[in-house]
Amino acid sequence: MNLLPRSTDVFVIGGGPAGLAAAIAARRRGFQVLLADCSVPPIDKACGEGIMPDGLAAARSLGIDLTASGAQPFRGIRFCAPGVPAAEAPFPSGHGLGLRRTALHHLMVEHALQAGVQFAWGARITGIRPNDADAGAAVEADGRLVRTRWIVGADGGHSAVRRWAGLDASHRDSRRFGFRRHYAVAPWSEFMEIHWGDACQLYITPVGPEEICVVSISRNPHLRLDDALPQFPDVARRLSGPGTLERGGVSASRRLKAVCRGRVALVGDASGSVDAITGEGLCLLFQQAVALAAALDAGDLALYQAEHRRIGRRPEFMADVMLLLDRRTRLRRRALRTMASHPRLFARMLAMHVGQLSPLDFFTNGLAFGWRLLTL
Known part of the structure; x- marks a missing residue:
């Protein structure tokens, strides 16, 4: 049973990277922060596990140095397709990192603890009161009412906070489906690779000196990795031995009409998302967390709404371009x-x-x- 406080400045609902980033950013602005999630660490999610140079820079703006995590660096991107020469390019400066999702989560939890974030792991959140008359807002957690100045919804693509706050309206909502495994195989390339096929793509990310992450993604929810790999014989030949248990997830392209209302703001996938093909999911949530904390400090969520739109323009454009290549x-x-x-x-x-x-x-x-x- 969690010993929940009666009140806090910022109540973050959702304990994945988005919630942790938002909590850390708010603490750096001097807010008292409580983070609650129905799960307990480590929290995993099927993703490509690659972080681009801009994502590393965004993490550093929160005081998080991911280069010290033992992650595997990669120096650029390589596109491959049957019958077509491979195209590759290094990043203009810096490098990317491949890091297991669970390792990233552990690192961020430790950083949040050091920053002074309070946690309520395993807490059951049953509702919010975004305009409570006495204290501005409140959250119903474990049968108690916790009063708060601000509520941050960081509870993912199927966000309950988004629904409770009446922020579900979107300009666009499309989905693809991904499945991930890890293989005990030394990376054969200094690049993160995207292998293009007619029915799907494969993402190959080095996540350790002797380990790679392999993700298939397609518009078919039934196309698993075992079905996808025969379309990429060059990759399949390299994957000797069994992989880890397969984990699936949804890659959504969702643009919300608004990401805040009253004293409630959304961050991460709860606030909309770009397709995983961009590799920009973590970068976006780090940047959003910094922008949200600045808006909370100013007491004006309209600032966050405007900055959220600005942050998303480039990744949304790149996602549109790459998904066009997927379709044509x-x-x-x-x-x-x-x-x-x-x-x-x-x-x-x-x-x-x-x-x-x-x-x-x-x-x-x-x-x-x-x-x-x-x-x-």
Whole structure:
């Protein structure tokens, strides 16, 4: 049984990376923070387990140095497809990291504890009162009412907080389905690899000196890894021995009309999401957490609403581009050939993807990319 306080400044509902990031950011602004989740650590989730350079920078803005975690670095992205030369590009500066989700969660819990976040693991949250007359807001937790100045919903793509706050309305909502395994195989590449097929993609992320994470993702909820791997014989040949237990999840593209109302704000997947193909999920939630804490400090959630929209524009655009390649086989093959034969174009596209080149600069100097797509 959790010994819940009667009140707190910020009540965070959801103990995954988004909730932990929001809690850490709020503590860094001097707020008293309580985080509650019905689960207990470590909390796992099927994902590609790769963190891009901009995600590492966003984590550092919260005081979290993921490079000290023993994670496996990778220096860029490689696109592969049957019958098409591989296209690869290094990041313009820095590197990415492959890190098991459970290891990331443990690291963030430890950091939150050091920051002074209070926890209520295993707590049952049954409702919120976003406009309680006495104290601004309140949360119903384990049969008690905890009063709070602010409520943060970080409870994932199926967020109950979002529903309770009346924030479910969205501009767009589409889904794909992913399945993940780990294999005790030494990484064969310094790159995070995306293997493109007609029915799905495979993501290969190095997460240790002798371990890789393999994720299949498609629009078919029944297409498991064992069904996907035969479409990628070069990868299948490298995966000697059994993998870990397969874990599934939903990759959603969801844009909400609003991410805050009254004294309630949403963060992470609860606030909308981009498809996993971007690899930007963790970066987004770190950036959102920093923006939310600043808005709480100013006492104005409208600031967070505006910053949330700004933060999401680039990843949403890149997701739209890459999902177009997923849907259009001929366009995808042309694009991959162009990237392979003109690596500087691919490098500039990757620089834009990780926020190290503005879209204006890319398109000003990247008109040749579109022309080559039309003429190849």
